[in-house]
Amino acid sequence: MASHSQVLEEEKSSVRILTLNRPKQLNALSFQMISRLLQLFLAYEEDPSVKLVILKGQGRAFCAGGDVSAVVRDIGQGNWRLGAKFFADEYMLNYVMATYTKPQVSILNGIVMGGGAGVSVHGPFRIATENTVFAMPETVLGLFPDVGASYFLSRLPGFFGEYVCLTGARLDGADMLACGLATHYLPSTRLTALEAELCRVDSSDPTLVSAILDACTQNPHLKQQSAYHRLDVIDRCFSGRTVEEIIAALEREASDDWISTTIRALKKASPASLKISLRSIREGRLQGVGQCLSREYRMVCHVLKGDISKDFVEGCRAILIDKDKNPKWEPWRLEEMKDRMVEQYFKRVEEEEDLKLPARKNLPALAMAKL
Ligand SMILES: CC(C)(COP(=O)(O)OP(=O)(O)OC[C@H]1O[C@@H](n2cnc3c(N)ncnc32)[C@H](O)[C@@H]1OP(=O)(O)O)[C@@H](O)C(=O)NCCC(=O)NCCSC(=O)/C=C/c1ccc(O)cc1
Numbered sequence: 463m464a465s466h467s468q469v470l471e472e473e474k475s476s477v478r479i480l481t482l483n484r485p486k487q488l489n490a491l492s493f494q495m496i497s498r499l500l501q502l503f504l505a506y507e508e509d510p511s512v513k514l515v516i517l518k519g520q521g522r523a524f525c526a527g528g529d530v531s532a533v534v535r536d537i538g539q540g541n542w543r544l545g546a547k548f549f550a551d552e553y554m555l556n557y558v559m560a561t562y563t564k565p566q567v568s569i570l571n572g573i574v575m576g577g578g579a580g581v582s583v584h585g586p587f588r589i590a591t592e593n594t595v596f597a598m599p600e601t602v603l604g605l606f607p608d609v610g611a612s613y614f615l616s617r618l619p620g621f622f623g624e625y626v627c628l629t630g631a632r633l634d635g636a637d638m639l640a641c642g643l644a645t646h647y648l649p650s651t652r653l654t655a656l657e658a659e660l661c662r663v664d665s666s667d668p669t670l671v672s673a674i675l676d677a678c679t680q681n682p683h684l685k686q687q688s689a690y691h692r693l694d695v696i697d698r699c700f701s702g703r704t705v706e707e708i709i710a711a712l713e714r715e716a717s718d719d720w721i722s723t724t725i726r727a728l729k730k731a732s733p734a735s736l737k738i739s740l741r742s743i744r745e746g747r748l749q750g751v752g753q754c755l756s757r758e759y760r761m762v763c764h765v766l767k768g769d770i771s772k773d774f775v776e777g778c779r780a781i782l783i784d785k786d787k788n789p790k791w792e793p794w795r796l797e798e799m800k801d802r803m804v805e806q807y808f809k810r811v812e813e814e815e816d817l818k819l820p821a822r823k824n825l826p827a828l829a830m831a832k833l
Pocket residue numbers: 486487488490526527528529530531532533534545546548549573575576577578599600603605
C-alpha cells in the first residue's frame with residue numbers, strides 16, 4: 463500500500479479531514495504514517511485556506527498505538543537506532559500537535575492506545591463515543607507511557623494519571639470525559655452530522671469550534687464499575703512515593719474486585735517499566751510538553767538499546783509474537799530494580815543526540831495544563 467493511502471486526506475471547504483487507514487492493524491502508526499501526518503500538519507499550518515483539522519480512524523480503532531511489530535524486527539536485527547528514529551519523528555509530531563496554531567478535532571470512535579493517545583490528546587478537542595476504549599498499556603509491554611504521556615497524564619485530577627500510567631487500565635468514553643482526556647462525548651450515530659457542521663465553521667477561532675461541539679455534547683453516566691468512582695482510593699494509594707509503597711497501600715485497603723484487579727495488573731507489569739514510568743510522570747508534573755518529550759526520548763533510547771533491561775523485546779515476544787502472556791522480566795522483582803538503574807534511563811545514551819524540537823510560536827501558555 464502506498465504511504466499516502468495509509469493516511470486518507472479529504473478537503474471540505476476550509477477543513478481537512480485525515481483518516482488513519484490501516485484498519486486491519488487497528489491503524490497502528492507506521493513510520494510512513496507518522497512522516498505523512500507530520501508533513502500534512504506542517505503544510506496546513508502554513509496554508510491560510512486551512513482553518514481546522516479533523517483526525518479520525520478507519521474501522522473499529524482510532525489508533526492502537528505505534529506499530530510495534532516493525533520495531534521488534536529492527537531490534538532483533540541489532541538496529542535499535544532505526545527504532546529511535548521512529549520515536550524521534552513520532553515525538554516531533556506530538557510536539558507539533560501540542561503547539562499547533564489551528565484547532566484539531568480528534569474523533570475517538572474506537573480503540574485509542576499508546577501512540578493513538580499521542581496524536582489526539584495533545585490537541586484541544588477530543589470527542590469520545592460509546593465505542594471508545596482508551597489505555598496506555600506500555601508497562602505490560604516492557605515500555606513506559608511515552609508520546610508526551612508524562613505531560614498529559616500528570617495533569618489529570620489527583621493521582622488518576624499514575625493509576626492509568628502504571629496499571630494500563632482501560633477507560634471508556636464516559637471515563638475519558640470525566641477525567642478530562644476527552645473534551646466532549648456524543649453517540650457515534652451523531653458523528654456524520656457533527657462533521658458536516660464542523661465543515662461549515664470556516665474559522666480557526668477555537669471558541670467557534672467549541673460552541674459547535676458544546677451544543678451537541680452529552681454527559682454520559684459513569685458505569686458503576688468505573689475507576690473514576692475510586693478517585694479517593696486512587697489518590698490515597700497512587701500518591702505513594704515508590705511503586706512498592708503504592709502496592710503496599712493497595713494491599714492495606716479493604717479487598718474487593720477492583721483492588722485485586724489493580725494489584726494483579728501491577729504485579730503483571732515489568733518492574734523496570736513501573737519504576738521508570740512512575741518517575742517519568744512525577745517529573746512531568748513540573749515540566750512543559752517539550753521537556754517531557756525530550757526526557758521520554760532519552761528513556762526510550764535506553765529501552766530500545768536494552769542496556770539496562772531488555773524487557774521491551776521480552777514484553778513484545780510474550781504479548782504480541784508468541785502470545786504466551788508470560789514474560790520473563792529482568793529484573794524480576796521490584797526491589798531488584800535499584801534506584802541507580804532507574805537513574806540511568808534519564809541520562810543521555812552515549813553517542814546519541816538529544817531530541818531536537820523545532821522552535822514553535824504557540825508556547826508556552828496554550829501548551830500548559832489545559833486538561
Ligand atoms: C487490545 C487490542 C488493541 C485489540 O485486541 P483485539 O480486538 O483482540 O485485536 P487484535 O489483537 O487481533 O488486533 C488486530 C490486528 O492489529 C494488530 N495490532 C494491534 N495493535 C498493534 C500495534 N500497536 N502494532 C502493530 N500491530 C497491532 C494485531 O497484531 C492484529 O494483527 P494480526 O494478528 O495480523 O491480525 C490489541 O490489538 C492490543 O493490545 N494491541 C497493542 C496495543 C498496545 O499495546 N498499544 C500501544 C503500546 S505501544 C506503542 O504505542 C508504541 C510502541 C512502539 C514501540 C517501539 C517502536 O519503535 C514503535 C512503537
